[in-house]
Amino acid sequence: MKILIKKALIICAHSSFNNKTMDILVSDGIIANISENIDSDSETEIWEFNNSHVSIGWLDFSLHLKDPGTEWLETLDSMQSAALAGGFTEVVGFPNTHPVIQTKESMGYFKNFSDRNLLQIHNFAAITKNCEGNDFTDMMDLHHHGAVGFSDGNHALQNADILLKSLQYLHALNTLLVTKPEDKYLSMFGQMHEGLQSTLLGLKGIPSASEEIMIMRDLKLLKYANLSSETPILHFSTISTAESVELIRKAKADGLPVSCDISANQLAFLDTDLAGFDTNLKSKPPYRAASDREALKAGLADGTIDTICTDHNPLNEELKNLEFDLADFGAIGLQTAFGAINTHSELGLSTLIEKLTVSNRKLLRQPLPNIEVGQKANLTVFDPTLNYVFKEKDIVSLSKNSPFIEKELKGKALGVLNNKQAFKNK
Structure with missing residues (x-):
């Protein structure tokens, strides 16, 4: 060729x-x-x-794999088609498949695919068995068999002791703990961002505090653990509020080994866009207020937000074409991520490409490709x-x-x- x-x-x-x-x-x-x-x-x-x-190949920091287990929503082949059309040569998947990615054999499934295809699939392996937040997986074995980080994916770590022990354990392995910050009790039954728009639409809101409280807790535990590292150990996935940005900005200034990302879609939409009850706009974290979006843009510009992911989450008509409060959370984003970031982020092109190519690989401790003979x-x-x-x-x-x-x-x-x-x- x-x-x-x-x-x-x-x-x-x-x-x-x-x-x-x-x-x-x-x-x-x-x-x-x-x-x-x-x-x-x-x-x-x-x-x-x-x-x-031309740049080095784009890497999507996190998406929701549906294969194996729910292939009617997305197969590895169809996900690859979307990734390639969107410009991605590498992706990282959360472990919430069926079965959960928590053994070397389950990771081998994706390695076999990557060996014979253009798209390279990396894995965040599960922190706890079945991502239930109770008992630990064999993280050392998973790390040695290629896990690029550890996460319970869309199951936020509610147990503070589990989080603390995971940070201490993964620090020794020089790898990343990735968590979606959400207090599930505060956000329970919520449908969209809590604010004026949710009140006007008569929908139960998801308060900003459900995200911010978990970030406060996790940063406090990270500081308490007193772990020294030149690279981040704790990573917050898909943050969405102005206070979240400020909390992480301050933590970085204080020298804590922390990083974060946002979803590309978060740059394009606000809670007011849900006035038409379009379930494709039902996302978690929810699209928030204009002031939150401006804070996300500022966080990208000053480096507080390290990278941008697609948070690609395929869901079919049976899960989406429903009354708003019955529809599942999530949207696809692989094909539109670059367009969304380029259109809405206000980043210079070099900085934008750096977020998609360099900063994410550094967080994952992955080799950096180059454009040289x-x-x-x-x-x-x-x-x-x-x-x-x-x-x-x-x-x-x-x-x-x-x-x-x-x-x-x-x-x-x-x-x-x-x-x-x-x-x-x-």
Whole structure:
């Protein structure tokens, strides 16, 4: 396989070709040449676009795997199709599959897929058995068999002692504990952000305090554990409120080894957007007030928020096409993540790409690809200026629960290369 990417602006801060427009020749999965002009032969596939940019392959920090166990919502193949269309060459999945990802054998299922496909799937293995918050899994064995971090996924750790002991244990393994901050008792039966809009719609709200109280608790436990680390140990997934940002900002300033991310969709929507009771906008954490969204943008800009994930959660009509209070939480996001971030985050392009490529890999202690001759080709080609309206017919996931249907986005992936394979968007 030989592919020649013509006239692409390279966005890769650690590459000697950063901010240069070059031709890139990939042969058998290796970057064979980078030059201002490379001639092609009859065996070379030419990738030439109007406004090509190229970076190392994008990595989605966390999504909700449905295979194995609920393949009617999303198979690994359909998830890969969505990831590639969205520009991702690597993804990290939460462990809440059936069975739960809590043994080396369960992780082998995803390794076998990654070995033969373009998309590389990494795993957050379960902290507790069946993600029930009671008994520990064999985290050391899972770590040695490739787990890139540990989480109970969409089951927030309610037990403070479990969290504390997990932090102490995982610190010795130099790996990350990932938790979704939510006090399940405060948010119980809630349908959307608690505020004026929830009152107007007559829906029980999910208070900001349900997230913030858990962040306060977990940061206090992290400080109490007195763990010294140059890299984060505790990671808060999909934070959503202004106070959450400020709590984490202060914790970082105090030297605590903590990090966090937000969902790309959180940048695009507010609680007021739920006025039409569109269940594709029913998400957890919920879309919050305008002041919260501005705080998220500020947190991205100053580095308080380390990375951005898709929080991709496929759900079918049976789970979504219901009365609002009966519908499940969650939305797909792999195909629209870059467009959502590029359209709504107000980040400069270099910073945006850094959030999708470098900071997330550093958190996961993963090798950093590079755009240099002789390196393996792990690349995403994209156009940050392309405007388009996202249509339901464009969705390649098995589930269609996207809040972006019929909405205009700016920026789109054009193709990806990885693992000696290539995918070009139509």
